[in-house]
Amino acid sequence: MAFLPRHLIGAALACALILIFPASPAFAHDALKSSSPAKNAQVDSVDEIELEYSASVKFPFVVLHDAAGKEVPLGKPVLDGPKVLTDVPQPLPPGPYVIAWRVVSSDGHPIEGEIPFSVKGSPSPSASPSSIGGGPTASTPPQAAGSAAAAGERPASSAGVPGWIWGGLAVLVVLGAFVLIRTARRGPDREEVDAD
Incomplete structure (x- = not known):
């Protein structure tokens, strides 16, 4: 006794x-593996946005902003295993753009990020290159605001240690x-x- x-x-x-140090690779959140258009790519045109993750994700949210911060209309995101596909129904004028995305990782945590890219050609006079490049913009949606400081994937603020662990x-x-x-x-x- x-x-x-x-x-x-x-x-x-x-x-x-174990509860304090759970961040081993086995417990890592899913990540964005690739995208089309790719980060900082210069493309001739964009008909579809394709985001591929390291595992299947849920509840995709994708928005596209031009250099002035105006949201460009997109089709509804469609899940295809670890991929999220979104149609771009209208041709994009030349200039810089930013894709802002947010999904729920396979472990249940939200992840989000931004992907800057450019459509080749002379940008319109209203385009402001300083508002693009992965930095925060006034029109960044609340869902993507947590990752405006860095392009690519980044766990959302709620993706820290869950309350039940504490x-x-x-x-x-x-x-x-x-x-x-x-x-x-x-x-x-x-x-x-x-x-x-």
């Missing part, structure tokens, strides 16, 4: 370490403290009983 609290403490500490860690810490206090109180009592 004297060894039981020590085993509980060891198990609690081991669980706490809750479990708190329970383990309280349990460990309870066992330590109980062990400290019962130690002298047992010695007195043995002495009698």
